[in-house]
Structures are given as structure tokens and as C-alpha cells.
Amino acid sequence: MSSINTNVGAMVALQNLNRTSSELSSTQSRISTGLKVASAKDDGAAYAIAQSQRATVSSLDAVKDSLSRGVSVVDVSMSAGESVSDMLTQLKEKALAASDTSLDTTSREALKADFDSIRGQITKTLSNSTFNGVNLVDGTNAEIGALANADGSSTITVTGEDLSLGGAVVTLASDDSFDTATSANALLSTLDDSISNVSAALARLGTSSKALDNHMTFVGKLQDSITSGIGNLVDADLAKESAKLQALQTKQQLGVQALSIANQSTSTVLSLFR
Structure with missing residues (x-):
């Protein structure tokens, strides 16, 4: 029809x-x-999953920032510890030279002045070893924690190493010095212990720094994997x-x-x- x-x-x-x-x-x-899924109207389930994963990727940026700050704090602390170790070695050299009984008084007094100056420099070095308001080597901060995951439920803790004079690590006291060959010789054992203790403290800090570096590398790879997964869903x-x-x-x-x-x-x- x-x-x-x-x-x-x-x-x-x-x-x-x-x-x-x-x-x-x-x-x-x-x-x-x-994008094949640019909005929830295109595919509600895929869009919801993608948005959740995008939030995770964004949160991991904050984790990387936290880990980076932690690495910087530890690296500054290690630099200070290395300087302290070098100065303790210099102090041992001065004390050993002063323990020579054949040394005249004038020379021993010059060695004592150098010894006292270097010893005082240790305290100044430690007090200035601060990054972002955190100091792990002068006894101010016992430990710091860096974020380890996207929801903040896990952290990586770095324990501080108090390298202050007269402490558990550097047993040399802030007023230790010498006037005679005998008193100079008596300091050698204390200095040897302090040097050994600082080396052990540096090893612990180095392990912590490596752990932070390794985790930051992992977080970067995790971000890449999640971003790739999002692409598979919506690209x-x-x-x-x-x-x-x-x-x-x-x-x-x-x-x-x-x-x-x-x-x-x-x-x-x-x-x-x-």
C-alpha cells in the first residue's frame, strides 16, 4: 500500500x-x-575501577615524596657521620703524637690546641646536620617514618644515631683532652672505641638509606604497572x-x-x- x-x-x-x-x-x-571510556556513561564499571586506580597512582606520588625526604634526611646524617669519623681519626692522630714521651711541652700544647678545636667541631657539625627540620645524629630525633603505601597504613622507620660527644656511640667526652703523654695515651682506647662505634652507626644508616631507595624504586614500578592497567581498561x-x-x-x-x-x-x- x-x-x-x-x-x-x-x-x-x-x-x-x-x-x-x-x-x-x-x-x-x-x-x-x-579513550574508549571517557565517562561513567561509556562503561560505568570500567570507569569506576579506573578512577580508583588513578587515585592510587596519585597517592603514590605522595609516598615517593615522603620516601625522597627520608632519603635526604638519612643522606645528610651519613655525611655528618662520615665527617665525625674523619675528625675522630684526626683526634687519634693528635693524641698518639702527644703520647710520645720525647715530645717537648710546647709541641704537646700545640697538639692539645688542635685536639680541642677538632673536638669542638664535632658538636658544631652534628648540630648543623638538619634536613627539613629533622636531625638524626645529634639526639634531637630518635627516629623518622616515611610513607610506604598509598593508604598510609604502612611506614618505613629509620632509627636515629646519636653521635653526640660522651654518648653511647662517641664515648669521647666533650671535655676530654690531655696535658701529658700519659693522659694522651689514655685517650687512645676511647678514640678507637668511638671510631669503631661510628663506623657501625654509619653502616646502619647506610642500610636504612638503601631500604628507602629500594622501596622508592618499587613504588615507581608499581605506579607504571597501575598506569598501564588503567590504559588497558580505558584507552x-x-x-x-x-x-x-x-x-x-x-x-x-x-x-x-x-x-x-x-x-x-x-x-x-x-x-x-x-
Whole structure:
């Protein structure tokens, strides 16, 4: 039946054209954004998972910052410890030279002045070994903690090493010195113990610094893996979408022609009245 009120062919052609236009719009959006899931409307489940993982990646940036600060604090502490170790070695040299009984008084007094000056420098070095307000070598901070995961439930703790004079590590007291060969010789054992203790403290700090470095490397790799996983969920295959775009553009042109033909079909009714 031919009808000028209801053109079924035109209706079907229009539906197909609208569907093609919708697909074309989606494809163009994927190509322009590079995403097959750009919003929750595209795929609610995938979008929710991707957003959760994006939050994790962002949180891991804060973890890396925390670990980096921890590494810097420990590195500054290690530099101070190495300086203290060097100065203790110099003190031992001065004390050993002063223990020589053949040394005259003037020379021993010069060695004593050098000894006292270097000993005082140890305290100054420790007090200035601060990074971001944290000092692990002068007894101010017993330990620091760096974030280890994205939700803050885990931390990496670094224990401080108090290298202050007269402490458990540097047993040389702040007023220890010598006036005679005998008193100079008596300091040698204390200095040997202090040097050994500082070396052990430096080894512990070095282990902590390595642990922070290793974990920061792991966090970086973890971020890369999560970012790759997000890409697998939401990234568009641009080669595939480009090929699809060409096909849809051709299909749209054919749809327009089909609709035009369908709209012209009712004009044949006029020939019946001639």
C-alpha cells in the first residue's frame, strides 16, 4: 500500500541514519580523547575501577615524596657521620703524637690546641646536620617514618644515631683532652672505641638509606604497572577507531542517500492522477 501520510521506508532510513550518526559521534570522541571510556556513561564499571586506580597512582606520588625526604634526611646524617669519623681519626692522630714521651711541652700544647678545636667541631657539625627540620645524629630525633603505601597504613622507620660527644656511640667526652703523654695515651682506647662505634652507626644508616631507595624504586614500578592497567581498561585502539571512522563516514553518506530516495518514493503516487 502506498501512503503519503506514513512513509515507512523513510522512517527506517532515518533510524539507520541516526544510529550511524550516533556511532560516528562515539568514534570521533574516542579518537579526539584517546579513550574508549571517557565517562561513567561509556562503561560505568570500567570507569569506576579506573578512577580508583588513578587515585592510587596519585597517592603514590605522595609516598615517593615522603620516601625522597627520608632519603635526604638519612643522606645528610651519613655525611655528618662520615665527617665525625674523619675528625675522630684526626683526634687519634693528635693524641698518639702527644703520647710520645720525647715530645717537648710546647709541641704537646700545640697538639692539645688542635685536639680541642677538632673536638669542638664535632658538636658544631652534628648540630648543623638538619634536613627539613629533622636531625638524626645529634639526639634531637630518635627516629623518622616515611610513607610506604598509598593508604598510609604502612611506614618505613629509620632509627636515629646519636653521635653526640660522651654518648653511647662517641664515648669521647666533650671535655676530654690531655696535658701529658700519659693522659694522651689514655685517650687512645676511647678514640678507637668511638671510631669503631661510628663506623657501625654509619653502616646502619647506610642500610636504612638503601631500604628507602629500594622501596622508592618499587613504588615507581608499581605506579607504571597501575598506569598501564588503567590504559588497558580505558584507552582506545586508535588504529581500529580510525578504520571504523572511515567506514561510518561512508555509511552515513549512504544513509543520507537512502533517506533521500525514500522521501522521493511518495512522489510516484502523483503519476496515478495523470
